[in-house]
Amino acid sequence: MTNWTPIHAKLQRSLKQRHLFERNQRLLVALSGGQDSLCLGKLLLDLQPKWGWQLAIAHCDHRWEYDTGIAAHVEGVVQSWQLPFYLKTAIEVTQSEGAARQWRYKALSEIATEHGYECVVTAHTQSDRAETLLFNLMRGSGADGLQSLSWRRHLAEGIQLVRPLLEVSRAETLQFCQELQLPIWEDVYNQDLKYSRNRIRLELLPQLRTHFNPQVEQALAQTAELLRADVEYLEEQASLLRQEIMTDNQGLGLNRRVLGDAPLALQRRVVRQFLQQLLASAPSFEQIEKVTALITAPNKSRTDPFPGGAIAEVNGEWIILNYEF
Numbered sequence: 001m002t003n004w005t006p007i008h009a010k011l012q013r014s015l016k017q018r019h020l021f022e023r024n025q026r027l028l029v030a031l032s033g034g035q036d037s038l039c040l041g042k043l044l045l046d047l048q049p050k051w052g053w054q055l056a057i058a059h060c061d062h063r064w065e066y067d068t069g070i071a072a073h074v075e076g077v078v079q080s081w082q083l084p085f086y087l088k089t090a091i092e093v094t095q096s097e098g099a100a101r102q103w104r105y106k107a108l109s110e111i112a113t114e115h116g117y118e119c120v121v122t123a124h125t126q127s128d129r130a131e132t133l134l135f136n137l138m139r140g141s142g143a144d145g146l147q148s149l150s151w152r153r154h155l156a157e158g159i160q161l162v163r164p165l166l167e168v169s170r171a172e173t174l175q176f177c178q179e180l181q182l183p184i185w186e187d188v189y190n191q192d193l194k195y196s197r198n199r200i201r202l203e204l205l206p207q208l209r210t211h212f213n214p215q216v217e218q219a220l221a222q223t224a225e226l227l228r229a230d231v232e233y234l235e236e237q238a239s240l241l242r243q244e245i246m247t248d249n250q251g252l253g254l255n256r257r258v259l260g261d262a263p264l265a266l267q268r269r270v271v272r273q274f275l276q277q278l279l280a281s282a283p284s285f286e287q288i289e290k291v292t293a294l295i296t297a298p299n300k301s302r303t304d305p306f307p308g309g310a311i312a313e314v315n316g317e318w319i320i321l322n323y324e325f
Contacts, residue, residue: 028117033185036123039173056084109156127170130220147227238269
C-alpha cells in the first residue's frame with residue numbers, strides 16, 4: 001500500500017463519522033480519468049484491506065470528440081490496479097451538461113444493478129460542492145438547491161450514490177495524484193468557458209479567493225453542509241405534517257385550516273411535496289407560491305392549470321387538486 005497520507009486519514013475519518021460504507025460491501029467506483037476520480041480510486045484501493053470491500057471500476061464514454069482514447073486510458077489504469085472494469089458507451093452524443101449527467105447516472109445504475117453492487121461511488125469534492133452552491137444560488141434556488149451534493153442519496157432500487165470526498169479540495173486531489181504520479185487525463189471540456197460551471201471554477205472562484213476569502217471553497221462547502229442538516233429536518237417535519245393533513249379526501253387535498261397554523265417554511269414544503277406526489281414534473285417556485293396563497297384565499301379560488309391540466313382549488317377547508325380535460 002501507498003504510504004499513509006493526510007488525505008487517507010481524512011477519508012477514513014469521513015467514512016467512520018458519516019457511516020458512508022459498511023465492511024465487505026460491493027462498491028462500484030466511477031472513474032472519468034481526471035484527477036479527482038483517480039485520487040478516489042487509489043484511496044479506496046489503499047483502504048480496501050482495512051474494510052474488505054469488493055471494488056470495481058466503471059467508466060462512461062460519452063463519445064465526445066476530444067475524449068477519444070480516454071476509455072482505453074482508464075482501462076489501462078484499472079488493469080494496473082487489478083480490479084474488474086465495466087465500460088458503458090453512449091449511443092447518442094450529447095453536448096448538454098444536464099443530459100450527459102443524466103445518462104451517466106443511468107449507465108452507472110445499470111452496471112451496478114446488473115453486477116450486484118450496492119453503492120456507486122463518485123469523486124465529487126469540496127470544490128464541486130462550492131461550485132454547485134454558487135451555480136444554484138445564481139439560479140434562485142432555495143435551501144434545497146444550496147445544500148447541493150449530499151454525502152449519499154438513493155440512486156436506484158437497492159443502490160446508493162455515495163460521495164466520500166466532500167471534505168477534500170481539488171487542490172488536494174491534484175497534489176495526491178502528482179505525488180503518486182497517477183496518469184491524469186486532462187479533460188479539454190473542463191477548460192471550455194461556454195459551460196457555466198467552468199466559468200465559476202476558472203473565473204468566479206479565483207476572484208473570490210483573491211478579493212474576499214482565500215478559503216472560499218471551504219467556507220461555501222461548510223454552508224452547504226449546514227444547510228443540508230436544516231433541509232433534512234424541515235423535510236421530515238413537512239412530511240409528517242403532510243401526512244396529518246392529507247388523511248382525508250383520498251390524498252388529493254390539503255386541509256388549509258391545519259396548514260395555515262404552520263410556519264411559512266413548512267407550508268411551502270408541504271405544498272411542494274403534495275404537488276410532487278401528484279404532478280408529472282417537479283413544481284416551480286411560482287407554482288408552489290400560487291398554491292400556498294390558497295391557504296388564506298376565499299372559497300372557490302383556484303390556480304391556473306398546471307402542466308397536464310391539474311388545477312388547485314379551494315373547497316371549504318380543503319385545497320383540492322382537480323383535473324380538467
